[in-house]
Amino acid sequence: MQRARLFGPAIFEASKLRVLFLGVDEEKHPGKLPRAYTLTHSDVTAKLTLAVSHTVNAAQLQGWYNRLQRDEVVAEWKKVQGHMSLHVHCHISGGHVLHDLIAGLRHYIFRKELPVVLKAFVHGDGNLFSRHPELEEATVWVYFHSNLPRFNRVECWGPLRDAAAPAEEDPAAAAADEQVQVQMPAGEWPRRCPRECDCCFPPHNLIPWPHQHDVAAAAADAPAAGQPQQ
Secondary structure, X not given: OOHHHOOOOOOOOHHHEEEEEEOOOOOOOOOOOOOEEEEEEOOOOOOEEEEEEOOOOHHHHOOHHHHHHOOOEEEEEEEEOOEEEEEEEEEOOOOOHHHHHOHHHHHHHHHHHHHHHHXXXXXXXXXXXXXXXXXXXXXXXXXXXXXXXXXOXXXXXXXXXXXXXXXXXXXXXXXXXXXXXXXXXXXHOOOOOOOOOOOOEOOOOOOOOOOHHHHHHHHHHOOOOOOOOO
């Protein structure tokens, strides 16, 4: 993310976005064909690179600098029980002591810049949204991954159209926006049907991330000891 705007408004600049389509149909609905986003930022050029592909673009995340920074944002489209949603993942801490020391700052920056990230998704994948405008009403789920319980959380950011809107500079309006970004208990996260079905797609996660949130959700669904299964 762009540290230069740490204390200023987060603004999307289309001229600084480079988009790569890697083996995907620009207009194919993600409820029928897997679709993922990989967004990275260059501190040298201040430009964003967005890859649209069937899974995370691993090549975009290579190199010691990227592995040290871990400021990428990756996302995937999911159809869960017939409803489309966008699942966005951010790495806050864990895996490097420096990330642990500044976890609070990293969490703040990711939250502040996420509307820019979401706007980049919509702008960069413009042909998809032009053909399927209903996708802007899809719910956005944000997964903050951290080895610190305070920051390891899942939030519902509401419809994509609203979540990608520029953050309000007015403190009262900004506080109202944060009320929309609600941390969700594990039992309320969207989850696929337990058996093979036509209302959930894709059948597995596109993002090869430690899915501790999925594990917690599964645990929440599991019957308590001594309780009969439904």
